[in-house]
Amino acid sequence: MKYAHSFMLPLVAVGLLLFPVVVQATSLEPIDSAGVQIQPQQQNGITYLSGGIGLDESKSIQQTQGYNLHMTFAVGAQNEYTADVDVLIQKAPGQTVLTLNEAGPLVYVKLPAGKYSVIASRNGQERRDVADIGTGGAARNLVFHWDDAQ
Known part of the structure; x- marks a missing residue:
């Protein structure tokens, strides 16, 4: 019995280490580009993507690299x-x-390093957060949620 426990622990550890790879691989599914209408846009020298209506469009944005602020907007219990x-x-x-x-519902932004205040408003209700953007390649993920599904 002791042998079984010592054998299972390394298997569980390997499984946990591989889990992020498996999750990431599922988001790399093929995309029907005919359903994707997203193009990078610029404002004040800042490049961003906004969209994600439909599965192909949301997958396309999620697979895009080089954006260091990722925002997701959601409503309701679901x-x-x-x-x-x-x-x-x-x-x-x-x-x-x-x-x-x-x-x-997805907004990806390329920002210079620094600390930013983000205000998301929907139906007069504000949600606020702070994004500390570093010089490394890691993206900052912000999720804004509203209780109502109006």
């Missing part, structure tokens, strides 16, 4: 995507970097 969010990103109070209207 966490359904919503695409009616106004977004304001500020480097410092009063120093607006990016303003988007009716964005989402």
Whole structure:
């Protein structure tokens, strides 16, 4: 019995280490590009993507590399995507970097290193967060959720 436990522990450890690889591989499924309408856009020298309506479009955005701020907008108990969010990103109070209207449900942004305030508004309800963007390649993920599904 002791032998079985010592044998199972390394198997469990290997399984846990491989789990992120398996999850990541599932998001690399083929995309029907005919259903994808997303193109990089720019505002104030900041490049961003906004969209994700439909499975192919959301997978396309999620597979895009080089964006260091990833935002997801969802509503209701089922966490359904919503695409009616106004977004304001500020480097410092009063120093607006990016303003988007009716964005989402996914917004990916390429920002210079620094600390940013992010305000997401939907139906008059604001959600706020801070994104500390480093010089490394890791993206900062923000999820904004509203309880109502209006």
